[in-house]
Amino acid sequence: MSLSRNKRVTVSAVLLVLGLCAGALTRADYRIETVTGGLEHPWSLAFLPDGRMLVTERTGQLRLIDAQGKLQAESIAGMPTPFVATQAGLMEVVLDPHFADDPWIYLSYAHGDIDANNTRLARARLVNNELRDFEVLFTAQPAKAGASHYGGRIAFLPDDTLVLTLGDGFDWREQAQNPANHLGKTVRLHRDGSIPDDNPLRGQQGAAQEIYSLGHRNVQGIVYDSARERLYSHEHGPKGGDELNLLQAGGNYGWPLTSFGVDYTGAMVTPFTELPGYLPPQLHWTPSVAPSGLALYSGDRFPLWKGDLFVSTLAEKSVRRVRLEKGRLAGEDVLFQELEERIRGVYDGPDGALYLLTDSAEGRLLRVVPL
Template sequence: MNMSIVKKLKALHQLALSLTCSALLSLPLVAETAWRIDTVASDLDFAWSLAFMPDGRFLVTERTGQLVILNADGSEAKRQAAALPDMFVAAQGGLLDVLLAADFDSSGRLFLSYSCGNLNANSTCLASAQLINDELTAIRPIFRAQPERRGAAHYGGRMVQLPDETLVLTLGDGFDYREQAQNKANHLGKTVRLTVDGAVPADNPFVNQAGIAGEIFTLGHRNVQGIVYDPQTGQLFSHEHGPKGGDELNLLSAGQNYGWPVATYGVDYTGARVSPYQRFVGMQDPLYVWTPSIAPAGMTLYQGALFPEWQGNIFVSALAGKALHRLQLTAGKVTAEQVLLADLATRLRDVRTGPDGAIYLLTDGAKGQLLRLLPN
């Protein structure tokens, strides 16, 4: 490409900021669309992530450490333990995201994020592997976030592959280490950009800078659990959990600082102030904020054919909010929001657009489900 992906994302970020004067105003509800919800599969054990296989089957990660292949009709085709090196399963930790590589059809290659280590020293890890004849093989760790920390919360773990085939992996601040989100010497509270082999791309924003981790793509995050790339505009969106209030939707640009914990619209769980600042010079404002918190967990950019009126909308699955949030974007800013599926009253972990144009969701819990949203 004529312009590197890093420079392109920077240019698009500046354009969006010039068009977005405020994302925090009350927004109108968007018009209703007739839809129905079907249950595709049940009895999933804390399902975390969903991917679509070329043959029409589903690939599901369970945070408890299982990789599950479901047939197109939802029946279980294969369940296997993801034998990832040093995997640590506790609280928010375990097997997290699954991403099929751009060349999966020919190589069978995929990527898995997971927590690794033990209760006293753990981190977010990334491994590449191959799925050959439904067997997970050739597992190879390619990245381990540093430093390791104590506890079992705020791992981030979502992934996206950009058109240049680099990977962006989201990370959390480790919960008790929030000040480290501003420390460029480590990976806590960052997103990182890597090659498919885990190396640092030559055009990363902080590459070869003394005292700075070269993998860093953006910084100042709390716990990023949603990320999507828009192939039509070249924009990269993420969302992250705030503390008590202050969940954010952000437009990511290489090298930018997204504020946490210096600038936040949330407060601590005790009600104490995290920071006196909601905005701070040199730090990026969110495109949109949720207060009270909805606990955003998954995200998809809809570009399917079944719901033409939803083209280009962002869908966010919510855990605490127990709903699916549809955001309408116009000229780079959120102009309307609709809350769907609140009547289910269940925690929604992941949301994806299927190759058939339907919207698929994973519910959270020991008896989780794979749901499909279709036009009525």
């Protein structure tokens, strides 16, 4: 039996209460340190093996933070010039899984201009604080007007392929159901940008061969859980209906045919929260929290958090801890609202700390550690 909208909201509320009663840390259990300020709308963070960090700024700069936490004055050289406007700009930076032997980094960014643009994926080698051997791997099609909904997050899978999240372009939401293009999809590629032979729509006539999943709105969080062999993502709903999803190859997640949200005007997007053949979310947030980043905590400094998902949010100005027990949702906690800041990203640090990026013209990199 399918649950009604009201029943699902009630279930989410119960899970939140259970989470608060089952191992949630209080503010007295941790402290938040500022690693560095001076970042202009930071979007993504990557940890280098030598203790340094890379941070993207949506305005187009790739910044370097040294192992002591000092932001370097000069940006990384050799960067492409992204299209920057509203939500458009430089987005993700991730390291190649084999970075220690072959120092590729992967970048996503908006490419084009206000009348014709979409998400682009590229890679380059990081050598002596500059990018070399820069190459474009993929550009989402079609080019569309406007400056909204790009997705842009990247996750590597155990087979060395990567999944890139995309958006529906806002005004083209119906195209999320069209397998002939990349709007409202995730795509799967080899590290060199070539298309895997086992992609779910490979060989299907008229379909974009890169597609991994479809029926999305704006996917801005993705993480692979190696312990459970699961790929989680989350996406922005309209007014309400933000979703946490368990991604499956070839899965259709319903947008805009199914949703728990309504349009910003209050108009109904769809009367359906579920339909046969479309995968429902694992969890939805209504009203919207505006999920912006996703991490799985693997460290030992916060034992109660190990194996849980962490969702940074913009509208709620928080991080949601989504507790997992034996692969099932077991509660939520709302953390770090004392910052009163939009949080663009949350990261599982190699030192066992949790790292946060705040989204503002005076953005900061923060580190959460135990007392």
